[in-house]
Amino acid sequence: MKSQKKALVDWFLKNRSVFPWRVQDPYALRDAYWVWISEIMLQQTQVSTVIPYFERWMERFKDVNTLAEATEEEVLSYWQGLGYYSRAKNILKSARIIKKQYLGILPSTRKELEALPGIGKYTAGAILSFAYHAPEAILDGNLTRIFSRLYSISFLPQNKKQADFYWAHATEWAQSPKAFLVNEALMDLGRLVCKVKTPNCSVCPLKNSCKAYLNQQTQSFPPTKIRRYTAWEGLVLVIESQDGFVFFENSESSPFFKNQYCLPHFKFSKTQSKNFPIQAESWVSFEQVISFTFVGAFKHAITTYKIEAQVMHLLLHTNASQNDPRWFSKKNLFEKISNAFSLKALEKVFNSH
Numbered sequence: 001m002k003s004q005k006k007a008l009v010d011w012f013l014k015n016r017s018v019f020p021w022r023v024q025d026p027y028a029l030r031d032a033y034w035v036w037i038s039e040i041m042l043q044q045t046q047v048s049t050v051i052p053y054f055e056r057w058m059e060r061f062k063d064v065n066t067l068a069e070a071t072e073e074e075v076l077s078y079w080q081g082l083g084y085y086s087r088a089k090n091i092l093k094s095a096r097i098i099k100k101q102y103l104g105i106l107p108s109t110r111k112e113l114e115a116l117p118g119i120g121k122y123t124a125g126a127i128l129s130f131a132y133h134a135p136e137a138i139l140d141g142n143l144t145r146i147f148s149r150l151y152s153i154s155f156l157p158q159n160k161k162q163a164d165f166y167w168a169h170a171t172e173w174a175q176s177p178k179a180f181l182v183n184e185a186l187m188d189l190g191r192l193v194c195k196v197k198t199p200n201c202s203v204c205p206l207k208n209s210c211k212a213y214l215n216q217q218t219q220s221f222p223p224t225k226i227r228r229y230t231a232w233e234g235l236v237l238v239i240e241s242q243d244g245f246v247f248f249e250n251s252e253s254s255p256f257f258k259n260q261y262c263l264p265h266f267k268f269s270k271t272q273s274k275n276f277p278i279q280a281e282s283w284v285s286f287e288q289v290i291s292f293t294f295v296g297a298f299k300h301a302i303t304t305y306k307i308e309a310q311v312m313h314l315l316l317h318t319n320a321s322q323n324d325p326r327w328f329s330k331k332n333l334f335e336k337i338s339n340a341f342s343l344k345a346l347e348k349v350f351n352s353h
């Protein structure tokens with residue numbers, strides 16, 4: 001293990017990528033606030049997408065205390081486009097706790113960090129390792145893939161027992177005074193070399209001990225995730241006001257979206273009649289409607305749902321309420337809305353004109 005870590009770190013020091021949240025000197029302590037924000041932004045989002053968001057964020061919210069004093073509305077506006085808005089809301093909640101309980105400095109124990117909203121095992125490990133140089137483990141998709149191949153592990157961390165197995169390997173790798181380098185090296189190795197579809201084993205510093213590589217089985221690891229989908233048939237409403245605004249809601253009742261703006265939708269069978277559906281009355285009264293048109297259907301998959309949705313465009317003879325943030329101007333809808341499900345429905349409407 002010692003020689004593996006050395007080979008990995010040597011490779012990393014020659015090939016390390018520099019991002020706005022990483023300092024130039026790989027041995028320097030990193031700012032805990034920067035590590036925290038970048039790691040949350042990077043969840044489910046590519047590095048190239050995150051860079052401009054991170055830079056804008058740090059220009060406006062330069063430290064935890066500045067962030068803690070901002071309004072939720074402003075914080076969300078800096079997150080607009082990254083999706084999964086609960087992440088931004090949790091960051092703000094945590095910032096307020098850190099300001100009040102820890103004088104604006106992120107705590108340096110796993111227990112305290114994991115007690116903060118939105119900070120899980122991975123993020124806590126990243127903060128402790130990169131900002132405080134503690135020998136703490138991290139485990140994300142990249143490391144999971146590497147470990148699966150390195151040790152020929154034929155299961156994914158889909159339950160607690162399996163996750164513990166992977167975390168045990170991650171912990172073993174982090175047992176080092178240079179855990180901050182080892183962890184970052186594993187992240188970069190996963191991103192640059194041990195890629196999902198085509199691992200570039202010939203340049204990998206771990207190839208001499210990688211079971212999957214030595215057995216010529218890199219394509220068999222990690223195993224494919226078995227997904228069980230639930231079919232969902234529904235109707236999406238594109239409600240357009242007379243003055244050119246479209247109505248979105250921050251849906252609590254949606255089975256797939258929480259805390260993000262999306263078009264109103266509800267269960268609706270494709271065999272159902274194409275009359276004005278009674279469920280639409282939850283958003284508009286029939287008297288407000290000049291016309292309603294079924295403009296087509298689309299398919300979409302999200303989390304464990306396979307969606308087949310029809311789209312209905314409703315034109316109102318009333319104006320949008322100017323003080324209601326749920327109404328978005330048609331002019332810049334595609335810049336403001338990041339919800340792919342809603343965008344597919346909007347395309348159906350705009351392509352039908």
Ligand code: SF4
Nearest residue numbers: 194201204207210213
């Ligand atoms: S040898 Fe290939 S499969 Fe094994 S860790 Fe390296 S890149 Fe991944």
